[in-house]
Amino acid sequence: MQFTALIKHAALTGLVLSSLAAAVAQADQQVLIGLAGPLTGPSARIGKDLENGAQLAIDAANARHPTIGGEAVTYKLVSEDDQSDPRAAVTVAQRLVDAGVVGVVGHWNTGTSIPAARVYHDAGVAQVAPVATGHAYTQQGFDTSFRIMGHDDDGGQVAGKYALQTLKAKRIAVIDDRTAFGQGLADQFVKSIEAGGAAVVSREYIDDKTVDFSAVLTNVRSKNPDLIFFGGVDAQAAPLARRIKQLGIKATLMGAGGFVSQTFLTLAQKEGEGVTALEPGLAVEQMPGGKAFEQAYVDRYKTHIELHAPFAYDGVGVLIAALEKAGSTDPQKYLPVLRNIDYQGVTGPIAFDAEGNLKNPTFTVYQVKADKWVPVSVAGGKP
Known part of the structure; x- marks a missing residue:
């Protein structure tokens, strides 16, 4: 009986260790994508709208059981609140870099995107601005800076x-x-x-x-x-x-x-x-994938789009497309792919010029x- 008990104990221990190993493996395969915007304060409704759009893109990507370089991955959104404040944006950017994100969708406005851009550049992390329209953001010359709507x-x-x-x-x-x-x-x-x-x-x-x-x-x-x-x-x-x-x-x-x-x-x-x-950009009802996106948004969040959720969705989408096409989360490998990408988004076709601006923007x-x-x-x- 003692021997049998030992065998059962060993089997149970092995099962626990196997489960722990699987959990660790799963954690190792998690790919973090950052979202930075005003989640509190007067513009919180817009920040939350961006976060909702980004989360829908994460969920859509995970639903198809994605792989990078032949290995299964799970994407996770890591959100940070910059309060639409340039100084807070720098702190937020560093927190996201320290958390290990492979790329960031944000920030909301030009005033926060400009100072945050240097932090992402120094870390080699892609920054895909879904909204920031000031041309100065991409005129800093950083190869990590991109935007997916027309500039001012x-x-x-x-x-x-x-x-x-x-x-x-x-x-x-x-x-x-x-x-x-x-x-x-x-x-x-x-x-x-x-x-x-x-x-x-x-x-x-x-x-x-x-x-x-x-x-x-x-x-x-x-x-x-x-x-x-x-x-x-x-x-x-x-x-x-x-x-x-x-x-x-x-x-x-x-x-x-x-x-x-x-x-x-x-x-x-x-x-x-x-x-x-x-x-x-186009009105939601005129976007190539606008009607389906709006329905998915309403079904999930029980409210209508505030303003820029489709652009946050495409920001995550184009970043994930570059990671998967490059087969790597290494910025040296995926950034050139992102720079030269030709992606069909909900908002329309997405391709970037030499500065990282959206080519052929619509207004x-x-x-x-x-x-x-x-x-x-x-x-x-x-x-």
């Missing part, structure tokens, strides 16, 4: 042409929030409209914490503009739209890259009617009609 140099040009050719604006006021995104976008818009022969009758500045727009709008009203362009995001654009109406300013409000959200509609209420905005012009953002024009993209 192009966006400002498209917005300027639309303001002149379609909206027939002649007297234009420009307000920006002095962030890398807002001011950069406004500067490009000004270049475009001045090249087209229109006048900037007023150039005003706020900061990204401003809640009272009375002073700048009083100055703007005295110049009698027919269009006001705002370089900033939806949380400020909405109260700005309300204040324009309250002050009786008869001008169209126009913005780009950050207006087109449900939050703007909720905050602006009826005062948002007629607001025009340019957004990089969509929206207007608020009957309390909805309605796409009215598309520019750019492949023929």
